Amino acid sequence: MNIKNITKLLKAYFYENWQNDLIFGFVIVMAISLFSMLISPFDAGVGNIAAVILMIYYPCRLFSKLHNSSSRMHYLMIPASNAEKVVTGMFLANIYYVLGVMLFLSIGILLGYGINKIFNPDIEATPNLFKYVFFSSSLSILEFYTWIAFTFFAAIYFRKSPFWKLLLTGFLILIVFITVMAATVWLNAKSVLPAGSLYRNYIKTESYVLTGSDWLPYVFCCIAIVYCYAMSFLRMKETEV
Amino acid sequence: MIKLENVQFGYNANQPLFNGVDWQLESGHLYGLLGRNGAGKTTLLKIMTGLLFPHAGNAIINGQPACKRSSQQLCDVYFLQEEIYVPHLKIKQFEAAFAPFYPNFSHEQFLEYLRDLEMDNMHGFIDKFSHGQKKKVMIAFALATNVPLLIMDEPTNGLDIPSKSIFRKILASYADEQKTVIISTHQVRDLHSLIDAVSILDNGRMILNATNDVITDKLLFDVDNQKSQDGNVFYTEETPRGIYQVKENLNHIDSALDLELLFNAAIQNKKEFTELFK
CATH class of the missing domain: 3.40.50.300 (P-loop containing nucleotide triphosphate hydrolases)
Incomplete structure (x- = not known):
């Protein structure tokens, strides 16, 4: 793995995409400021909107070159190894896009607030950006990055209609995930509670003790992330034109 | 290699x-x-x-x-x-994005090739160019690498x-x-x-792989008014200008390689050519 090659790949990405990223950022700013003017950012589900953009739109777009024969040839012939290409994609999906969307969301919220303030001087104090942008999503950070990893893999794996196949596969994975979560809750209740009790111990935060089954979703997420990126690398390695 | x-x-x-x-x-x-x-x-x-x-x-x-x-x-x-x-890039942007991957890339050569191919004054996005123009840019880039x-x-x-x-x-x-x-x-x-x-x-096979010198040493590309009766003729083609023939060059006579004749002779005499150019 050569850092110089990763830098070159990033540079090539920025040359090709900076305008698109900026335009999309502008759309986010406009949409969020409009939402923020009409309803509070938290109620507008800003975090969820951001999460969907980051989990589906960007990773799907990231490997769009692999979805067409001539662009796939161009991409595969760029002098960087398969691992370097995957790592560059991981950087973009997990860091660059996340920070970029957060930045544009913050600008959108502040802009909306500023405009609102002009017309309605009595509105609440400056919005808590930290709360709205980072913590208004219903997903945990680990779940969020698991979904990114999953979409990332799907974007490399599916050549035709990646978006729809991704949704279908996502739906199936969701069912598996929910099943695992349900099993975790069931196991947890069974291991901690006295037989026959309907009161579940883990809800009482003061007496909450992590058991093996509490870690299961976290372990599942971590395994899923590693698995998705490892599979993405293998898929990239065996990609032909 | x-x-x-x-x-x-x-x-x-x-x-x-x-x-x-x-x-x-x-x-x-x-x-x-x-x-x-x-x-x-x-x-x-x-x-x-x-x-x-x-x-x-x-x-x-x-x-x-x-x-x-x-x-x-x-x-x-x-x-x-x-x-x-x-990609959706201008020529300069394309060079800036992809030339760094090639250690021997020459900016001067790239400009020279673009100039030779009359593409040096094109300022728009490459993907908006005609097919021929895109090809010229890519040829210039390929050679400059x-x-x-x-x-x-x-x-x-x-x-x-x-x-x-x-x-x-x-x-x-x-x-x-x-x-x-x-x-x-x-x-x-x-x-x-x-x-x-x-x-x-x-x-599904490579029936010939040789340098021009080897080919003209082993084959004679000849034009005549009548068909040769020798058993060493691989291919003949009658044209208004005469009868073109590809023969085995037994006497090592110099002749100019004709790719079309060579190609036709090779696909009609696969076995013989494979043996001849072993």
């Missing part, structure tokens, strides 16, 4: 395209890869560059399997495809007549001892004066 050993490949399991292709290429030559439609020329080039994986056998570049597609290996190869893809192995698939398709002769001129000055150029084409007349080695692919 580049070696294909017993390469077997097919898009369908029941229809193999290659039944053990062997092909060895030496540095410092400009190879013309010829073959009929559907012979698998483009497929072979893709296998050679690691874009397709052989079902059996090996494609080796600089001692490494091509399918590894390592960064070092890709630095040494530029594959100009027939159906070119260009100065990679040891340059592969061009039908490079003159889409070029106008003046551009074809400029392309030939540029390519003639490009070749040197360290570089290998492979040009796959149907349009043999475009390459006639250019290539110094010929490879002919037919029915």
